[in-house]
Amino acid sequence: MNVLRRLSQAVSRTREEIGGRIRELLGTGRRVDEAMLDELEEILLSADLGVDTAERVVSGLRERVKHDADTPLDRLIEEEVLALLKPTSSGLVPQAENFGDQPRVVLVVGVNGTGKTTTVAKLAAREKREGRRVMLVAADTFRAAAVEQLEIWAGRAGVDLVKAAHGADPAAVAFDGLNAAMARGHQVVLVDTAGRLHNKKNLMSELDKITRVLSRRLPGAPHEVLLVLDGTTGQNALSQARIFTEATGVTGLVLTKLDGTARGGIALAIHQELGLPVRWIGVGEGLEDLEPFDPSLYARALFEGLGALASEERA
Numbered sequence: 001m002n003v004l005r006r007l008s009q010a011v012s013r014t015r016e017e018i019g020g021r022i023r024e025l026l027g028t029g030r031r032v033d034e035a036m037l038d039e040l041e042e043i044l045l046s047a048d049l050g051v052d053t054a055e056r057v058v059s060g061l062r063e064r065v066k067h068d069a070d071t072p073l074d075r076l077i078e079e080e081v082l083a084l085l086k087p088t089s090s091g092l093v094p095q096a097e098n099f100g101d102q103p104r105v106v107l108v109v110g111v112n113g114t115g116k117t118t119t120v121a122k123l124a125a126r127e128k129r130e131g132r133r134v135m136l137v138a139a140d141t142f143r144a145a146a147v148e149q150l151e152i153w154a155g156r157a158g159v160d161l162v163k164a165a166h167g168a169d170p171a172a173v174a175f176d177g178l179n180a181a182m183a184r185g186h187q188v189v190l191v192d193t194a195g196r197l198h199n200k201k202n203l204m205s206e207l208d209k210i211t212r213v214l215s216r217r218l219p220g221a222p223h224e225v226l227l228v229l230d231g232t233t234g235q236n237a238l239s240q241a242r243i244f245t246e247a248t249g250v251t252g253l254v255l256t257k258l259d260g261t262a263r264g265g266i267a268l269a270i271h272q273e274l275g276l277p278v279r280w281i282g283v284g285e286g287l288e289d290l291e292p293f294d295p296s297l298y299a300r301a302l303f304e305g306l307g308a309l310a311s312e313e314r315a
Contacts, residue, residue: 006283006284006289006291008301009283011258011298011301011302014047014258014265014302015301015302017046017047018043018044018046018047018265018302019302021043021046022040022043022073022077025039025040025043032061032065032073037058037061037062040058040061040077041054041055041057041058044057044058044265047265048234048235048265048266048269049265049266049268049269050235050238050265050266050268050269050272050273052269052272052273053084053265053268053269053272056080056084056272057077057080057081057084060080060083061073061076061077061080064076064079064080078299078300078302079299081268081299081302082295082296082299084268084271084272085267085268085271085278085295085298085299102182102218103135103178103181103182103186103187103188103189103218104187104188104189104223104224105178105189105191105214105218105221105222105223105224106123106188106189106190106191106222106223106224106225106226107191107193107207107210107211107214107222107224107225107226107248108120108123108190108191108192108193108225108226108228108254109193109195109207109225109226109227109228109244109247109248109250110195110227110228110229110240110244110254111195111196111230111240112143112146112194112195112196113195113230114195114228114229114230114256114257115228115230115256115257115282116192116195116228117140117146117149117150117153117192118149118153118256118285119226119228119254119256119280119282119290120136120150120153120190120192121136121150121153121154121156121157121287122282122287122288122289122290123190123226123280123290124136124153124154124157124159124188124190125156125157125159125287125288126288126290127187127188127190128157128158128159132187132188133159133160133184133185133186133187133188134157134159134160134186134187134188134189134190135159135160135161135162135177135180135181135184135186135188135189135190136150136153136154136159136160136161136162136177136190136192137161137162137163137173137174137176137177137178137189137190137191137192138150138151138161138162138163138164138173138192139170139171139173139174139177139191139192139193139194139210140170140192140193140194140195141164141165141166141167141168141169141170141173141194142166142167142170142194142196143194144166146192146194147163147166150163150192151163153287156287157287160180160184160186162176162177162180162181164176170193170194170206170209170210171206171209171210171212171213172213174191174210174213174214175213175214175217177189177191178191178214178217178218178221179217182217182218191210191214191222193206193207193210194206200243200247203243203247204246204247204248207244207247207248208247208248211248211249224251224252224279225248225249225250225251225252226250226251226252226253226254226279226280227240227241227244227245227250227252227253227254227276228253228254228256229241229253229254229255229256229266229270230256230257231255231256231257231258231266231267232257232258233266234266235266235269237266237270238266238269238270238273241253241270241274241276242273242274245274245276250276251276251277252276252277252278252279252280253267253270253271253276253277253278253279253280254278254279254280254281254282254290255267255278255280255281255282255293256281256282257282258281258282258283265302267298277293278293278295278298279292279293280292280293281293281298
């Protein structure tokens with residue numbers, strides 16, 4: 001199954017919500033006027049694109065329709081969305097070879113229940129398939145189930161794991177994990193962290209300490225801070241992104257569970273407000289169900305008809 005098909009399935013509920021209402025709007029035979037554009041903006045807002053993003057898309061459309069009467073409106077929307085995503089969303093995480101003999105360190109953050117620990121395992125499996133030696137670090141020491149879950153996933157992915165006793169200092173575990181990885185010649189270190197938001201000050205303090213300890217052991221680490229967000233939470237995901245961006249230097253997003261929501265446009269809202277690129281998108285529950293985020297395919301999967309997707313599959 002190609003990437004477009006997998007992504008299309010992941011955002012199908014969002015596409016059905018947006019696409020169905022847009023087609024219903026266009027099916028009236030009305031010309032594109034201000035009233036129609038206002039209705040279109042409401043449709044985009046319903047998919048959690050955010051006020052600013054929806055306004056920018058509609059503003060761009062307003063100018064486009066004046067000079068381009070032949071291109072279908074859904075294609076124009078797709079192009080406007082892509083224009084907003086493209087500047088910083090590459091979908092590519094820095095590769096291990098860029099760091100010479102030192103490992104690439106990725107800190108993975110996010111609240112409990114977003115699929116964070118599973119995402120860590122998927123990233124590990126992907127790195128291993130690409131021929132790199134991976135070390136997982138179970139730094140979420142306040143939730144015993146998180147350590148046990150990561151240990152199971154590490155076994156399935158066939159990668160090494162460093163863990164500690166329940167309640168151990170997360171920063172100390174992160175340090176030990178990086179130290180072990182450097183000693184054993186691992187190329188990638190993935191650090192799973194606690195996802196508690198009930199006390200913002202403690203969260204910020206803990207993540208700051210982990211970052212300082214990692215950088216003390218290996219200058220420049222962590223090289224990537226990935227924030228895992230549950231796509232079903234809509235605007236709440238935007239609030240989480242603000243908190244974690246303040247707590248630590250988030251460099252990219254991983255969006256999960258988009259197949260369970262009609263609000264997949266939240267990726268655009270977060271990207272526009274915080275300037276954070278989407279790096280990865282979860283497209284299922286298996287170890288291989290993680291894809292690099294491609295802005296073109298995302299925009300296409302959201303707005304293109306199923307018939308066109310079927311044509312792509314046959315090509």
